[in-house]
Amino acid sequence: MAKIPVQFTLNGSEKAEFIDSGTTLLNALRDKIGDTSPKGGCHQGTCGACSVIIDGELRLSCLTLAETCNGAAITTTSGLAEGGVLHPLQRAFLDTFATQCGFCTPGMIMAAKVLLEHTPNPSRDEVVEALSGNICRCTGYEPIIQAVLAAARANSQNAA
């Protein structure tokens, strides 16, 4: 089968790969590029574990064809820490014990990051709404909500 070239930036660095047509962005990231932070939980767009940010928008990488991402800027959870310093969301997830098995965590952090970019001081309801596409089967939703609210508070204190 003829391969298709695809080129995009991933967490700020240029990536170029030849892929089979129909390859999902999730599989391209995990199997070709080696960024395994997006997780495959359902491969049908229902669990949110594969969430990534494409050009500022929250996307399900299991339902996104890699070939549609030419020229895009893609962000994943593995790219959030800068110079070994955790992103405020990562710090907040640690501090509020918002991880259990950890499988949904990267997707949760992606959804939360897009929320805080659009809504720096969200209400609890807005946090719940923003995370509603992400399933945590350990059912640790409350600490996750608290983590996002704590990260928003930390951001606004830093900005003040």
Add this chain to the structure above:
Amino acid sequence: MELRKNYFADVRKDDLHEIGQPRPRSDSPGHVTGKTAFFADRSFPGMLHLKMVRSPHHHARIRSIDTSEAEKHPGVVKVLTAKDVPHNVYTILILIQIGPEDETVLADGKVRWKGEAVVAVLAETERAAQEAAAKIKIDYEVLPAVFDMEEALKPGAPLVNEYHGQNYYLYDSGECRKVRFGDVEAGFAGADHILEQSYQSSPIEHAPTETTGCVVAPEGNDRFTCYTNTQAMFFTLDNTSIILQMPGSKLHFVGGTVGGGFGGKVDVIVEPIAILGAKLTGRPVSFVYSREEEMQISSPRAAEKVVIKDGVMKDGRIVARKVTGYTDAGAYSRHSPYGAQKGAGHYPGPYTIPNVWIDTYCVYTNRTPSSAMRGFGVTIGDFALEVQMDKLARLIGMDPLEFRFINAYRDGDMKAHRQPTEGAALIECMQEASRTANWPVAEKFMAMSSYRKGA
């Protein structure tokens, strides 16, 4: 976090250094940075993908299997059937002498539940494996199936599993696990009221976000490293050793990182066949359940039926309790004989009842094999028992919480299965619940103690 130090203050050495202190979790930094290595985060050059051909029937004889078209499919490297598995008939708990071996790794001559694994296809890509699996031709003779536990126990019901010879697990105590304590019939005879109710539950799927699977890499020296999300590393290693007739020293299991388990990943299902594939091809092998397989194929919590008959006095004392429990194992044992046995020990609940009779049956049906899930053998029983407690309280016109104080077990009470109660805390839990839920009870109950005599 708040520690209520007023409870058990006079009997506790108050030297807690860790409890009550928040400590960072060692795995969290990996989780929040996406660096935690789950099994599927490992891949190896030349890795093959395994797809399973599954039974479309609940119960059927296999007349023939034709793999020839699948073997010719581009990208297919190996097709495995029952004859390729060195020790094909196994049971997980044989490691603790709970037999007989009753389950096939790949179906041999017969399938006993819809979804049972029959043929394994190994191919260069997931897609090739899937396409080839669709080309396997299996000729089935469909047999009558049974899905209801009480139907399965009737004479003349279709026999689900020949390795047992009857549709229930034969314990050393006979057709069920039994607890006999006091004289239950005398207890009923002296009771003011009798209440008999039956409770039923459906199977429940754990639905972990990470599906069941493993990645196996041959090490080139006849050793195999298996990256797995099993919740039972040593059970899996030892059972794999039996199934593949390989010494455990040839098997290196790497795991402990589980993307949600809840008991659903304690069975030994994916690892032996994936390691066999790696052994026979010399290639790394990935076998990962699809979401559909996770929902339809992986063991759920067993369906249960619980029949409870209680004798109760007007003053609130339960004087007799008779329980018959049925655990639907599905077609194979897995952990269900243990779950049903656990139920037998648990069914009186955390209550002191002088006359108890319990029978629990582990029943085979043509349903998906069930197995462990959070408190299996106990959780559904607790649901039934506590609903029954509320009904009993209503029957005698008593507050349901006060009714539980009257019957709560306390240190020194003999339990029905002949273990004296030690370290009980039910009364203290209920006192705290009474305060927290603002559900007041009489002062004498708030003055009770699980361990102080006379209180």
